[in-house]
Amino acid sequence: MSLLEIRNVSKIYGELKALDNINLKVEDGEWLAIMGPSGSGKSTMMNIIGCMDKPSMGEVLLDGKDISKESEKNLTSIRRDKIGLIFQQFHLVSYMSAVENVMLSQYYHSMPDEKEALEALERVGLKERAKHLPSQLSGGEQQRVCVARALINHPEIILADEPTGNLDEANENIVIDIFRQLHKEGTTLIVVTHDPEVGEVAERMIRLEHGRIISDVKNENFRG
Amino acid sequence: MFFFRMIKGAYIRQWKKMLIIAVTIALGASIATAMLNVMLDVGDKINQELKAYGANITVVSKSASVLNNLYEIEDDGSVEVDEMIKENDVGKLKTIFWAFNITDFAPTVETSVTVGGEKHKVVGTWFNHTLKLVTGETVITGVTNLRSWWEIKSGRWIDEQASENLDVAMIGKSFAEKQNLKVGDKIDVSGRVVDGETKTVSLKVVGIFEAGDESDDGIYAPLEKVQYLSGTENYVQKIEVSALTTPDNELALKAAKDVNSLSIAEYELWYCTAYVSSICYQIQEAIPYTVASAFRQIAESEGDILDKTQLLMTLITIMSMIGAALGISNLVTSSVMERSGEIGLMKAVGAKNSQIIILILTEIFITAIIGAVGGYFMGFGFAQIIGHTVFGSSIEMNGMVAFIVAVIILAVTLVGSFPAIRLMLRLRPSEVLHGR
Numbered sequence: 174m175s176l177l178e179i180r181n182v183s184k185i186y187g188e189l190k191a192l193d194n195i196n197l198k199v200e201d202g203e204w205l206a207i208m209g210p211s212g213s214g215k216s217t218m219m220n221i222i223g224c225m226d227k228p229s230m231g232e233v234l235l236d237g238k239d240i241s242k243e244s245e246k247n248l249t250s251i252r253r254d255k256i257g258l259i260f261q262q263f264h265l266v267s268y269m270s271a272v273e274n275v276m277l278s279q280y281y282h283s284m285p286d287e288k289e290a291l292e293a294l295e296r297v298g299l300k301e302r303a304k305h306l307p308s309q310l311s312g313g314e315q316q317r318v319c320v321a322r323a324l325i326n327h328p329e330i331i332l333a334d335e336p337t338g339n340l341d342e343a344n345e346n347i348v349i350d351i352f353r354q355l356h357k358e359g360t361t362l363i364v365v366t367h368d369p370e371v372g373e374v375a376e377r378m379i380r381l382e383h384g385r386i387i388s389d390v391k392n393e394n395f396r397g
Numbered sequence: 398m399f400f401f402r403m404i405k406g407a408y409i410r411q412w413k414k415m416l417i418i419a420v421t422i423a424l425g426a427s428i429a430t431a432m433l434n435v436m437l438d439v440g441d442k443i444n445q446e447l448k449a450y451g452a453n454i455t456v457v458s459k460s461a462s463v464l465n466n467l468y469e470i471e472d473d474g475s476v477e478v479d480e481m482i483k484e485n486d487v488g489k490l491k492t493i494f495w496a497f498n499i500t501d502f503a504p505t506v507e508t509s510v511t512v513g514g515e516k517h518k519v520v521g522t523w524f525n526h527t528l529k530l531v532t533g534e535t536v537i538t539g540v541t542n543l544r545s546w547w548e549i550k551s552g553r554w555i556d557e558q559a560s561e562n563l564d565v566a567m568i569g570k571s572f573a574e575k576q577n578l579k580v581g582d583k584i585d586v587s588g589r590v591v592d593g594e595t596k597t598v599s600l601k602v603v604g605i606f607e608a609g610d611e612s613d614d615g616i617y618a619p620l621e622k623v624q625y626l627s628g629t630e631n632y633v634q635k636i637e638v639s640a641l642t643t644p645d646n647e648l649a650l651k652a653a654k655d656v657n658s659l660s661i662a663e664y665e666l667w668y669c670t671a672y673v674s675s676i677c678y679q680i681q682e683a684i685p686y687t688v689a690s691a692f693r694q695i696a697e698s699e700g701d702i703l704d705k706t707q708l709l710m711t712l713i714t715i716m717s718m719i720g721a722a723l724g725i726s727n728l729v730t731s732s733v734m735e736r737s738g739e740i741g742l743m744k745a746v747g748a749k750n751s752q753i754i755i756l757i758l759t760e761i762f763i764t765a766i767i768g769a770v771g772g773y774f775m776g777f778g779f780a781q782i783i784g785h786t787v788f789g790s791s792i793e794m795n796g797m798v799a800f801i802v803a804v805i806i807l808a809v810t811l812v813g814s815f816p817a818i819r820l821m822l823r824l825r826p827s828e829v830l831h832g833r
């Protein structure tokens with residue numbers, strides 16, 4: 174059984190089919206990149222996988238369980254337990270320090286634990302900056318806080334929508350290295366990106382256009 | 398605790414907005430506090446204010462009082478002098494312990510007379526009568542002060558001080574209309590028949606008044622004229638007394654029931670306090686064959702003004718609360734909108750709606766409590782200002798007000814937060830996080 178299975182999923186906004194009959198299986202531990210032009214439906218798909226939106230049609234099986242018709246309340250708890258989110262704009266809470274931003278995720282998951290949160294920051298190389306506010310951190314550092322926040326509760330899947338969109342190359346590489354590490358540990362990664370370099374390091378890459386999957390390829394040169 | 402770390406952070410970030418919310422709540426709370434305190438205290442205040450407006454004690458002879466309220470003027474206008482008070486005793490009122498508190502008084506004789514073939518009621522009384530007291534002092538007293546609320550529609554009050562001929566009368570507005578009388582007209586009044594001779598006087602109308610009660614249907618004339626008409630010279634039926642009194646408390650109520658039930662210490666305290674009951678008691682001591690009792694009708698008109706004043710203050714309070722609720726709702730909504738990214742993120746990392754609502758409400762309630770406490774003390778100040786400017790005395794703070802204000806502010810804050818809560822519930826993380 175696949176960790177994630179999308180069956181005949183469409184998302185329709187009025188006339189527009191943001192997703193048009195998508196079928197996709199993602200195995201446990203897989204590292205998938207989603208590419209495609211702007212407006213092709215990448216974020217829409219991520220929102221549906223991330224339990225932040227529901228498809229207009231079709232089924233989404235997560236761990237074999239159909240989540241496409243769950244209530245908002247159940248979706249929140251599924252998201253809390255299984256999914257870690259990384260955003261292009263980081264979305265850190267501005268008045269909380271780096272470590273507090275990580276603890277926020279713990280707080281709503283179970284219980285804030287400062288020691289564990291500091292360890293997560295250490296993993297992304299930010300232990301020294303734990304007490305800094307987001308405004309005192311560089312973009313790359315903020316994105317690493319965002320990554321630490323996404324992985325703190327040991328989610329089954331990490332969803333990243335344009336994680337490197339706002340980063341320079343050096344920071345991009347740091348984030349890619351963290352992804353490699355997470356992949357090694359067996360975390361399933363789904364990364365939306367415009368950036369071919371970020372797409373090419375993934376194990377598998379699908380391409381969306383007008384809400385359809387137009388290609389789905391294994392990366393021959395994947396180096397794990 | 399992490400929860401309070403979040404709240405502290407929100408305060409640091411949004412202190413300006415929180416301050417404005419606190420000030421809004423403080424203003425609302427201060428108005429509510431001031432109005433409620435004035436409202437609860439105003440009973441006494443207005444009572445004191447209204448003392449001047451009417452008699453609040455009536456004195457009649459014991460035998461008349463036994464006949465109780467059945468004692469009315471008999472149809473033929475006859476009144477028995479053995480049921481009356483000697484006119485000479487009226488001045489004794491001013492000899493009691495609380496004499497100084499008796500601001501005005503007027504003896505009256507009421508009789509039925511014939512005017513133009515119809516029966517009417519005429520009241521004889523003092524208007525601004527000069528009375529020599531046994532102490533040698535003189536006082537000027539009468540209905541001109543006791544009925545100061547009368548509206549003189551035309552003409553003037555009868556003036557006993559001006560050396561005017563006392564063949565004058567004041568008539569009520571409806572009487573004047575029915576009889577088609579105006580100031581300067583003469584009315585011929587026939588009273589009792591004594592020794593085969595009908596007592597008759599001709600009175601010149603000097604004033605037409607509107608009292609707003611049944612007096613509007615009658616005639617008011619100098620006491621001696623009506624005594625003559627009813628054949629009761631040197632006697633009066635009733636004395637109306639206006640006195641400044643201390644509001645009744647338990648002791649006063651106990652004494653009013655039975656003076657003998659008081660202990661000596663209680664009796665002393667009661668006797669030496671200007672309760673209406675102790676003043677009545679002292680009047681009965683001064684004129685032993687009389688019964689003095691608190692007069693209902695005025696209390697009712699006082700109650701009427703009181704009701705209206707309280708209604709007005711209730712309306713002000715309600716409106717200020719509506720204003721506060723609208724203000725809060727605007728401020729809280731805009732604060733939530735400003736923080737929609739943060740709230741969306743909390744939802745995305747798994748916060749339940751209830752957790753977010755509790756977080757936001759906690760912030761707002763902390764602000765509300767700060768505002769309400771500040772407002773309560775501001776309201777205390779306002780109440781004193783109102784007390785001093787309107788009533789010339791300070792307003793007593795009522796402990797209940799704090800509780801009522803707390804409940805009102807709680808409700809107003811909740812109601813005011815309602816739109817923001819709805820907004821938060823509707824907020825979808827996908828919509829704020831991907832910046833659409």
Ligand SMILES: Nc1ncnc2c1ncn2[C@@H]1O[C@H](COP(=O)(O)OP(=O)(O)OP(=O)(O)O)[C@@H](O)[C@H]1O
Pocket residue numbers: 186189190191209210211212213214215216217218
């Ligand atoms: N809530 C919505 N209401 C109406 N149309 C929407 C909504 N969300 C997305 N769309 C439309 O659906 C289409 C797909 O949007 P989506 O955000 O998934 O694109 P994307 O592939 O993520 O693009 P980008 O690379 O620019 O982020 C777009 O045409 C968009 O305008």
Ligand SMILES: [Mg+2]
Pocket residue numbers: 215216217334
């Ligand atoms: Mg997108």
